[in-house]
Amino acid sequence: xxxxxxxxxxxxxxxxxxxxxxxxxxxxxxxxxxxxxxxxxxxxxxxxxxxxxxxxxxxxxxxxxxxxxxxxxxxxxxxxxxxxxxxxxxxxxxxxxxxxxxxxxxxxxxxxxxxxxxxxxxxxxxxxxxxxxxxxxxxxxxxxxxxxxxxxxxxxxxxxxxxxxxxxxxxxxxxxxxxxxxxxxxxxxxxxxxxx
Amino acid sequence: xxxxxxxxxxxxxxxxxxxxxxxxxxxxxxxxxxxxxxxxxxxxxxxxxxxxxxxxxxxxxxxxxxxxxxxxxxxxxxxxxxxxxxxxxxxxxxxxxxxxxxxxxxxxxxxxxxxxxxxxxxxxxxxxxxxxxxxxxxxxxxxxxxxxxxxxxxxxxxxxxxxxxxxxxxxxxxxxxxxxxxxxxxx
Numbered sequence: 001x002x003x004x005x006x007x008x009x010x011x012x013x014x015x016x017x018x019x020x021x022x023x024x025x026x027x028x029x030x031x032x033x034x035x036x037x038x039x040x041x042x043x044x045x046x047x048x049x050x051x052x053x054x055x056x057x058x059x060x061x062x063x064x065x066x067x068x069x070x071x072x073x074x075x076x077x078x079x080x081x082x083x084x085x086x087x088x089x090x091x092x093x094x095x096x097x098x099x100x101x102x103x104x105x106x107x108x109x110x111x112x113x114x115x116x117x118x119x120x121x122x123x124x125x126x127x128x129x130x131x132x133x134x135x136x137x138x139x140x141x142x143x144x145x146x147x148x149x150x151x152x153x154x155x156x157x158x159x160x161x162x163x164x165x166x167x168x169x170x171x172x173x174x175x176x177x178x179x180x181x182x183x184x185x186x187x188x189x190x191x192x193x194x195x196x
Numbered sequence: 197x198x199x200x201x202x203x204x205x206x207x208x209x210x211x212x213x214x215x216x217x218x219x220x221x222x223x224x225x226x227x228x229x230x231x232x233x234x235x236x237x238x239x240x241x242x243x244x245x246x247x248x249x250x251x252x253x254x255x256x257x258x259x260x261x262x263x264x265x266x267x268x269x270x271x272x273x274x275x276x277x278x279x280x281x282x283x284x285x286x287x288x289x290x291x292x293x294x295x296x297x298x299x300x301x302x303x304x305x306x307x308x309x310x311x312x313x314x315x316x317x318x319x320x321x322x323x324x325x326x327x328x329x330x331x332x333x334x335x336x337x338x339x340x341x342x343x344x345x346x347x348x349x350x351x352x353x354x355x356x357x358x359x360x361x362x363x364x365x366x367x368x369x370x371x372x373x374x375x376x377x378x379x380x381x382x383x
Contacts, residue, residue, distance in 0.1 A: 022355055024255040025217045052299050053291060056308045059284020060254035061217040067288040076289065083285050090253025091261050091277050098265035098273065101247065108373070113365030114243045119336045120361040121246040122326050123343025124354045128219055129319050131348075136312045156306070157313030164317035177223045177318050178213050181311060188310020189303055 003074070009039075010078055014066055014085025021086070025061030028086065032065055041073045062086060137161075156191040160184045199268055200275045206233065207260045207279030214284075215308075216315045218255030223318040225259060226325060235267055238329045250358050256280060 013035045021028030029051060036042040042050075050072070054064035063086060070082025104110050139152045164180050167173075206228055214221045222245070229235050236244065244266070248258035257280055264276025291298050298304055330336055339361065346352040 022252045060256040062254040071292040094261040109369045112369040116361040116365040117246040118242040119339035120343040123340040126344040127347035156309045160310045160313035161317045184310040184314025185307040188307045192306035
């Protein structure tokens with residue numbers, strides 16, 4: 001009986017994450033963290049480890065965290081419920097919105113709005129990319145309120161970046177992104193053995 | 197039916213190799229959905245990214261849902277969504293069940309250090325492609341500049357930025373619409 005109640009609660013916690021998790025993975029993570037710690041389903045250190053693993057494994061980070069947390073709390077059933085809970089709300093909202101959107105896709109007002117949104121979203125992606133590179137290429141040192149001192153550069157990450165840019169622009173071959181990712185993994189592991 | 201299966205399997209493949217969350221999916225979507233399969237055009241995919249960012253939930257999944265919907269309605273949306281979610285679900289479940297300390301293996305950390313640099317490169321390439329393909333007007337570059345700087349310098353939430361530009365779009369529509377009407381009246 002109690003496990004049933006716990007499973008229900010787990011499912012609804014993740015529905016809540018799915019409904020209120022704006023801005024992708026990191027928006028969801030803070031809600032998951034607060035919900036788990038307040039219910040004492042996980043400790044803070046356990047949660048930080050889960051985020052680390054979620055970042056390293058493929059797939060959207062919000063979903064990875066949900067699946068892992070669900071498993072930790074209530075096994076395989078828990079992981080299924082958590083994943084569904086987090087994925088269903090946005091799917092239903094989007095099916096509803098898409099119906100409206102694609103029906104009025106050629107309305108002059110839609111065309112106007114999207115003529116602003118397309119460059120705006122490129123700007124949003126550029127901003128996210130710059131923030132991401134900062135995180136990936138530098139090891140954060142001491143964190144202050146608004147800035148942190150970079151204590152070192154991650155040479156392997158930077159080198160991999162350079163290699164891929166060179167292959168793309170220096171050669172005429174068309175290389176699939178997946179091959180680039182595989183190559184990046186090989187470079188990373190190689191770097192470990194020659195101890196950069 | 198065939199197209200549903202194709203949607204599912206294509207997004208399943210994308211889901212397997214999306215290291216680093218939603219942003220990392222952009223280059224793969226460009227490659228598979230826009231260039232190879234030609235399911236949606238470059239313009240459409242930017243529109244879809246914009247909506248996906250505004251709706252709650254993981255951006256990668258939202259994008260999949262919308263591409264699926266555009267191709268095959270509700271059933272397409274469900275097929276694409278499950279396709280993109282399933283790989284990470286299976287992988288995390290395997291990790292959680294069989295290894296309790298995958299993050300303790302040095303090889304995993306080392307591979308990830310390479311992959312994360314590679315992901316930044318791939319996203320950069322995707323952004324370059326987007327800029328090459330978008331209509332090159334002063335207005336476009338001005339909007340790109342303003343939206344990126346408002347996030348980087350003023351820490352504005354991306355959703356707020358998107359809302360502001362939706363508002364500008366509506367205002368622009370109303371103004372041009374009114375002018376057109378006046379022109380007709382003057383004639």
